[in-house]
Amino acid sequence: MPASTARRTPADKHDERRRALAESALRTLGDIGYARTSLREIANNSEFSHGVVHYYFSDKLDLIVHCVQHYKATCVRRYDGVIADAGTVEELVDRFAAKLLETLTDEAPMHRLWYDLRSQSMFEATLQEAVHAIDRTLEAMIWRVVCRAAELSGSEPALSPATTYGMLDGLFQQALLGHGVGSPDALEQLDRQVREVVPLLLVAPG
Structure with a gap:
């Protein structure tokens, strides 16, 4: 039977509905944050009752973790495209910086939600496993960018994956905060910082 006409299982339909609910909920979550959002508030701002x-998600935590996992998985695939399309280290850095600025500008509420959730995980043990898993996925994505830059430039990564991720994630979070309060140079500063930092993440083999 062709894949396009294969019968979907109940599990497939259940997963599809959860994805649809997550995409709808992301808008509300991004606007008002983790602490102020309830399942009822999400339902009131969507086409779902x-x-x-409540049928598809046991509680708010279940829904929010699923939402962030879904969004971050989409983000990671975008950066994989940046890596695949770059032919020189200069082009890679250009595309990487441009993608960071684009996602910060277009999807700031989603990034605020992620940092909100990560902060909450320091106080709610039930969040820690999911947040840790998402963090490791993002760390691996950044590491692929740096390894590709090293390959294109004939160099080697200078720092560990965790340190590299911490540096670039910190720059992104600071830019997000600046952008959120209307700082006129937040995006320009992030672009400049990325271009300054990426060469520092590489070292000549020796």
């Missing part, structure tokens, strides 16, 4: 939302 409170009962439907």
Whole structure:
């Protein structure tokens, strides 16, 4: 039977509905944050009833973690495209910086939600496993960018994956904060910082 006409299983349909609910919920979550969002609030701002939302997600935490996992997985695939399309280290840095600025500008609420969730995980043990898994996925994505830059430039990564991720994630978070309060040079500063930092993440083999 062709894949396009294969019958979907109940599990497939369940996963599809969870994805649809997550995409709808992301808008509300990004606007008002983790602490102020309830399942009822999400339902009131979507085409789904409170009962439907509660059927597919056991509680707010279950829904929010699923939302962030879904969004961050999409982000990672975008950066994989940046890596695949770059032919020189200069082009890679240009594309990487441009993608960071684009996602910060277009999807700031989603990034605020992620940092909100990560902060909450320091106080809610039930969040820690999911947040740690997402962090490791993002760290691996950044590491692929740096390894590709090293390959294109004939060099080697200078720092560990965790240190590299911490540096670039810190720059991105600071730019997000600046952009959120209307700082006129937040994006320009992030672009400049990325171009300054990436060469520092590489070292000549020796």
